Amino acid sequence: MREAIELDTIDRAIIDTLQGGFPICERPYAEVAGGLGIAEADLLRRLQRLLDRRVLTRFGPLFQVERMGGAFVLAAMRVPETDWQRVLAVVNSLPAVAHNYRRESERNSEFNMWFVLAAESEAGIDAAIGQIQQSSGLQVFSFPKLQEYFVEMKLPVRP
């Protein structure tokens, strides 16, 4: 396991505060910094450090691609152990692959590679699936969303 990075109280307050949104105004960092009682330059420096240390992987807006006419889909494959690295390289080489995880169930599900495809259109999803199947020689099972019930992601990081 990677060594955890030490975050001080201000770093934690920054992460907590920014999960609630980010202002759209001329000096947004100054506005957020003011609320936290620190200087704008300090906030920028701390955010850069959190990014450099990969505590944050990205700082910026997240777009709902479905609202823009795009599409997301969860997909899974049954990848033989001996073929794992080759198939992993095939899947990860596609720009439409947003996440890719190895996941296995104790209850004998044969699916072990799970990934999310995101594209500007439904056709882009189909094309990505077709390409993965062709290059890997394995079948891709897609799990389209039927209904969205709840989406919220805020993680309190107070000590």
Added chain:
Amino acid sequence: MTGGLDPIDRRLVLSTQGGLPLVPRPYHQLAERSAFRRQR
């Protein structure tokens, strides 16, 4: 369903995919980077 993104919206989405610039006026920098005309 299409979200009706115009070409400028699309450029804005693309230009922030890597994140928001860590500079005091990030939206100005996006505007300049994407050659948007700022309204003053």
